[in-house]
Amino acid sequence: MDLVPPIDPPGSWGPPDASGQVRVVSSRPELQCWEHGCNGQPFSNISNLLRHQREKSGVAAKATCSKCGAEFTRTTARNKHLNRCKKMDTQPS
Numbered sequence: 001m002d003l004v005p006p007i008d009p010p011g012s013w014g015p016p017d018a019s020g021q022v023r024v025v026s027s028r029p030e031l032q033c034w035e036h037g038c039n040g041q042p043f044s045n046i047s048n049l050l051r052h053q054r055e056k057s058g059v060a061a062k063a064t065c066s067k068c069g070a071e072f073t074r075t076t077a078r079n080k081h082l083n084r085c086k087k088m089d090t091q092p093s
C-alpha cells in the first residue's frame with residue numbers, strides 16, 4: 001500500500017488570477033430622478049432619492065389640514081400651517 005503523493009501545493013499553478021477581485025467600474029446605480037419634472041436631478045445617496053420619490057409620488061402619508069383641508073407634502077409643514085389656520089377655528093372663549 002503505497003501512500004498517495006500529495007497534490008501540488010497551492011501557489012504553484014498558473015499566474016495570479018483576478019477572479020477574487022471585484023469590479024467597481026460602472027456598478028454605481030444612477031441616483032437621479034427623471035420624474036416629476038426633476039430633469040435628472042442628482043442625489044448624493046439612495047435614501048435621499050427614495051425619500052424624494054416617496055414624497056413626490058404621494059405614497060408617504062399626505063398631511064392634510066383638518067380645518068381647511070389643505071394638503072402638504074410634509075407633516076411638519078402641515079403642523080406649522082395648523083398653528084396659523086384660522087378656518088373653522090372655534091375659539092373656546
Ligand SMILES: [Zn+2]
Pocket residue numbers: 033034035036037038052053056
Ligand atoms: Zn423627482
Ligand SMILES: [Zn+2]
Pocket residue numbers: 065066067068069070081082085086087
Ligand atoms: Zn388649514
